[in-house]
Structure formats: C-alpha cells, structure tokens
Amino acid sequence: MTAGPARPALDVLVIGGGQAGLAMGYHLTQRGLRFQIVESGPALGSAWRSRWDSLRLFTPGRYDNLPGLAFPAAPDAYPGKDDVADYLQVYAAQFGLPVKQGILILQVAPGSPAARAGLQVQDIVTRINDTAIARGVDLRRVLRDLRPGTPVTLSVLRPSGATTVRATLAEAPDAR
Numbered sequence: 001m002t003a004g005p006a007r008p009a010l011d012v013l014v015i016g017g018g019q020a021g022l023a024m025g026y027h028l029t030q031r032g033l034r035f036q037i038v039e040s041g042p043a044l045g046s047a048w049r050s051r052w053d054s055l056r057l058f059t060p061g062r063y064d065n066l067p068g069l070a071f072p073a074a075p076d077a078y079p080g081k082d083d084v085a086d087y088l089q090v091y092a093a094q095f096g097l098p099v100k101q102g103i104l105i106l107q108v109a110p111g112s113p114a115a116r117a118g119l120q121v122q123d124i125v126t127r128i129n130d131t132a133i134a135r136g137v138d139l140r141r142v143l144r145d146l147r148p149g150t151p152v153t154l155s156v157l158r159p160s161g162a163t164t165v166r167a168t169l170a171e172a173p174d175a176r
Contacts, residue, residue, distance in 0.1 A: 010034050015105050017044050019066060022088060025097040026067045037092075038103040044092055045085025055081040066091055118165045120158065127155035 012028055014021045017039030028035045041047055048055075057064055057080075061073030064084075069091055073079045079087075092099050103124070119125075126132065129152055146152065154165040 010036055012036075013038065017041070017088070017092070017099050017101070018047065019088070022091050022097060023066050025092070025099075026095055029095055029097065035098065037097055037099045038105060039099055039101045040104045042102055043089070044099060044101065045088040048081045048085040048088070051081050053081075057084065069094055118167070119154070119156065123165075124157040125154050126157055127153075129153055 011033040012024075012035040014024050014028070014035055014037040017037050021037050021039070022044075025035065025037050056078040058078070060075060061071050061077045061079055062075035064071035064073065064079060064087075066087075071079065071087055072090075073083060091097075149168060151166065151168050154167065156163050156165050
C-alpha cells in the first residue's frame, strides 16, 4: 500500500473572527475540515467593544443567533455592543473554534515576495532585524523606512518551532 499525497496543514484559513468568520468556523467544524481563524484584534469582539457605549444591534435578540447557539437576549431586546462581544467569545469557546488573535493578514498569495523569501502561511513574524513586532502591528508601518534591496532578518514562530528567515526587500512597502 502506498501513502496518498500529503494533506496541507490547513484546508481553510478564515480571515476575521467576527460573526461571519465564527459562523464559517462552525460549519467547517461540522464538515470535519482543518482550519484556522485569524483575528487582527487582541480579543474576539474587540472591534465591538471599541465602539460608542450607546451602540445597539438594530435587530432584536430573536434574530441575532449564530448557527448552533442562541443569542442570550430576550426575543424583543436590542443587545448592546458588549453583549455581542461577550457572545462572540462564548461562541468560539462553545465550539472549540481555533482562533489566533492579534494576527494581521496583509497578503496571502502563492509566489508573493514573502513566499519567495521562505515565509509560510502559519508563520508569525516576531522580530524584523532588531525591532520586536507586537501582536496586531501593521508590518507596513515597521517596513516603510526600508528601501528595496535592504537585507532583513526575520524571527519567525512556526508550528514546528522558532526559526530565522533572511530576505532582501524586493519592492518598497506600501505605507498607506
């Protein structure tokens, strides 16, 4: 018997841990697929918590459910922003959804400069040269002062452990 082709580490990468991303995670779990949800905020629901205090959903609680878990509000109540943020955290925990927080995805493309330099989809860059990279930092801001042709050393965390990737910037980062 010969082994079949190796399966990728993930079947699906879900970018964003809001309502749609978590609902997608629920359905991927139901189908037995391997996936990862990445969220740029420091915690699920942080975008909701950062809004003005008076923010309420425009639909009553009876319509605010995500698949598999009722929203914990009275049917005719209009939940506030913190209620939604709390629900998102409970939802992810209830279904054991694999969520990594503080991950900002700038680009995912085969053959991209990052891929050619040796970076992989699951890599987490923790340092560029001597600059530590905090979770959720926009890497474009860190790189904006570097010119094409500049060699950089990246400290990277992978599922298999820490490694170093050396690369040369091929194009100027977009500082927008």
